[in-house]
Amino acid sequence: MTTQSGKAAIEAAITDAMQNLREKGEAHSLCELIEMLRCLSEGVSNSNQAKPHNALSSRMIAMMVDALSVMEEEGLSADSEIVSLALDLLYLLDDEERATQDAEASFRKKVAIITLNKMGMDTVFCEDASIFDDNVQKELDYLISLVGTAEDACSNQPKRKALSRTKQTVERGGEVKSKFEPTTRVKSHLLEQLMSYSEELVQIRNTLFDIAEKQESQSLTELSNKLVSVSDNILNDLLKTQMRPVGNLLNKYRRIVRDLSVELNKKVDVEIVGENIELDSNVIDAINEPLTHLVRNSLDHGFETQEVRASLGKSMVGRLLIHAYNESGKVVISVSDDGKGIDVEKVKEKAVSNGVVSTDVVRTMSDKQALELIFHAGLSTSDKVNAVSGRGVGMDAVKRKVEEIKGSIDVFSEKGVGTEISLVFPLTMATLKVALFDIRGITYAIPSADIASIMGLHKDDAETSVRFDSDHVLLYRNQDVIPLIDPSEYLGELAKDGTFEQAYRSGARVSIVIFRHRGQEWGLPVDEVRAFIDIVIKPLDRSMNGNEVFSGAAVLGNGELALVINLKKVIQLSHTH
Numbered sequence: 001m002t003t004q005s006g007k008a009a010i011e012a013a014i015t016d017a018m019q020n021l022r023e024k025g026e027a028h029s030l031c032e033l034i035e036m037l038r039c040l041s042e043g044v045s046n047s048n049q050a051k052p053h054n055a056l057s058s059r060m061i062a063m064m065v066d067a068l069s070v071m072e073e074e075g076l077s078a079d080s081e082i083v084s085l086a087l088d089l090l091y092l093l094d095d096e097e098r099a100t101q102d103a104e105a106s107f108r109k110k111v112a113i114i115t116l117n118k119m120g121m122d123t124v125f126c127e128d129a130s131i132f133d134d135n136v137q138k139e140l141d142y143l144i145s146l147v148g149t150a151e152d153a154c155s156n157q158p159k160r161k162a163l164s165r166t167k168q169t170v171e172r173g174g175e176v177k178s179k180f181e182p183t184t185r186v187k188s189h190l191l192e193q194l195m196s197y198s199e200e201l202v203q204i205r206n207t208l209f210d211i212a213e214k215q216e217s218q219s220l221t222e223l224s225n226k227l228v229s230v231s232d233n234i235l236n237d238l239l240k241t242q243m244r245p246v247g248n249l250l251n252k253y254r255r256i257v258r259d260l261s262v263e264l265n266k267k268v269d270v271e272i273v274g275e276n277i278e279l280d281s282n283v284i285d286a287i288n289e290p291l292t293h294l295v296r297n298s299l300d301h302g303f304e305t306q307e308v309r310a311s312l313g314k315s316m317v318g319r320l321l322i323h324a325y326n327e328s329g330k331v332v333i334s335v336s337d338d339g340k341g342i343d344v345e346k347v348k349e350k351a352v353s354n355g356v357v358s359t360d361v362v363r364t365m366s367d368k369q370a371l372e373l374i375f376h377a378g379l380s381t382s383d384k385v386n387a388v389s390g391r392g393v394g395m396d397a398v399k400r401k402v403e404e405i406k407g408s409i410d411v412f413s414e415k416g417v418g419t420e421i422s423l424v425f426p427l428t429m430a431t432l433k434v435a436l437f438d439i440r441g442i443t444y445a446i447p448s449a450d451i452a453s454i455m456g457l458h459k460d461d462a463e464t465s466v467r468f469d470s471d472h473v474l475l476y477r478n479q480d481v482i483p484l485i486d487p488s489e490y491l492g493e494l495a496k497d498g499t500f501e502q503a504y505r506s507g508a509r510v511s512i513v514i515f516r517h518r519g520q521e522w523g524l525p526v527d528e529v530r531a532f533i534d535i536v537i538k539p540l541d542r543s544m545n546g547n548e549v550f551s552g553a554a555v556l557g558n559g560e561l562a563l564v565i566n567l568k569k570v571i572q573l574s575h576t577h
Contacts, residue, residue: 030072033086037065040093056100057093060107064089067115085114191241198235199536202431205231206533206557232534235431242282243427246324246333247275249284253295257320260299267317268303274324279331283425286405287333290398294335294421295320297394302339302419312416314338330449331427336420342413344370350379371411372572375399406432406537406551408568431534434554436562437513437526439487440495445554445562448532452514452521459504468501472574475512475523482514484523485574490549490565500525515567522571537564549573 040061064086071082088110092103205227212220250272257270303309303318310316315338324333348362351373362370373379377396402409406426413419426432426447434445435454457464457475467474472483487495503510503525513524535554540563544550551566 030068030076030082034065034068034072037061037068056104060089060092060104063108063111067111070115081114085111191238194238195242198231198238199431201231202235202534202536203555203557208557210557239280242280243278244281244284245275246277246279246284246331247272249288249291250275250322250324253291253322256292256295257299260296264299265305266299266303267306268299268320269317270320270322272322277324277326277331279425280427283405286401287423287425290401290423291333291335293394293398295322298335298337298339298419302337304340331425332422333425334420334422336418338418341415341417341419342371342374343415347371347373351376354379369572371413374411375409403551410568432537432564433532433534434562434564435513435532436530436556437511438528438530439491439526440497442494443530443556443560443562445535445564446513446515446567447564450515450567452516454529455512455514456509457504457512457525458509459507466504473500480521482521482523484512484525485570486525490570490573517567517571524570535562547573
């Protein structure tokens with residue numbers, strides 16, 4: 001059968017099928033369509049003209065045959081939707097100008113979705129799948145992998161046959177169990193309202209817990225414990241509805257890097273690790289702009305040209321790594337490059353010339369402190385301004401945006417080696433588990449995920465000792481040396497009545513909250529550790545938080561206000577004290 005006669009036969013068969021469907025409701029046999037498509041495919045393959053159009057046509061016909069074969073195995077017939085799909089195929093094959101790669105991409109997507117629909121599978125997730133954005137050559141393989149079992153994946157059977165077998169699994173008792181959990185679409189504002197109610201529920205249960213503790217009522221205590229358990233389950237399940245994999249966001253940076261590399265005449269490969277890490281959808285939405293700026297900044301500021309890299313003995317192709325991972329109950333997203341790094345001396349010069357710091361202060365700064373200067377508004381190390389960067393606006397906005405969502409930002413760089421900027425976020429923006437403690441009669445809180453341990457300290461303890469004759473008070477415990485930060489160093493007037501040294505030398509027993517930051521343990525002397533609870537953190541006005549030592553505040557069950565301490569800022573203030 002020639003290509004033209006094959007087309008004519010299919011057109012005639014499809015015309016008959018459509019007429020029977022409209023007039024009699026009779027479905028057409030899939031077997032006949034499959035055979036005619038195979039004949040048509042042979043006619044295209046045997047054509048004497050080796051054109052790109054023929055190769056593209058063969059691929060689309062093969063895709064259609066595979067899909068119809070899967071449906072035939074399930075005993076399905078050609079309804080109006082399938083017949084219409086065949087008409088679409090003929091329309092594309094009829095004219096070379098229509099059969100473009102974009103048309104093929106659209107057709108492949110349509111075939112994949114219709115096939116899954118006919119198999120009775122929920123295809124809502126398919127419409128949003130990232131596979132359809134860029135790589136449309138592997139839709140069916142991708143979708144089959146979503147519904148296939150591990151046993152199917154390990155077998156030698158063709159992948160397309162796995163689709164027909166993985167819709168349902170029949171268990172021993174004869175019950176049919178779906179591999180997909182039923183889903184329901186819910187308006188986002190309803191979820192936001194539920195989250196708001198759950199936050200109020202957390203405050204109510206904390207209040208009830210305090211009342212039960214004060215009245216020493218067993219019945220109230222039991223009721224409070226039940227409420228804690230139920231509210232925890234509600235909150236945890238509600239939080240799961242807002243979690244999304246960060247890969248949906250990170251994958252878009254492949255295109256940004258590719259396009260910007262061409263614009264800047266640089267060669268950069270991007271690697272993305274940790275795409276399956278989940279994060280609160282509100283956090284993901286909020287970090288889009290900061291991450292985009294960091295990626296663009298890295299390409300413009302960080303990477304050298306190919307000629308410069310070659311002269312330095314580096315690979316001519318730069319490497320940009322975007323890495324998402326979990327650490328101590330938080331999510332870290334780091335953007336690192338193997339470029340030229342940040343010139344600390346140049347940062348200091350710019351800071352002095354822009355009036356950010358004085359010459360005297362710069363001389364006493366460590367390299368780490370100098371790197372933090374890049375987050376000041378108006379400070380840029382770029383010698384020229386372009387559309388990408390160099391205007392001195394961006395890094396300060398990045399930091400501000402990250403801190404608005406209770407996150408933190410850190411930068412590490414070595415000249416000639418590269419730069420790494422890490423963004424650290426809480427898993428959720430709703431509640432925060434903290435340790436409550438008192439200092440000079442005021443209640444403070446630290447996220448429990450940041451705490452390594454809590455210990456009691458007395459001057460007569462045999463296993464510990466404290467030295468006060470250095471820049472930092474040092475705690476010696478076994479083989480460990482832990483710098484201690486006196487409350488007066490970061491709280492100022494709030495901790496003016498007495499110091500840790502006075503309390504320790506007088507023989508008072510002091511609690512030490514030990515936390516870890518970038519591999520180094522630090523200790524905070526406190527008067528008393530009260531409890532570990534969940535709180536709803538609220539932002540503080542700038543007028544109440546001048547040195548930014550507090551990341552927020554929370555109202556406790558007894559009506560008291562607890563100030564949540566920003567540990568990174570505490571360390572910075574202790575260096576400058």
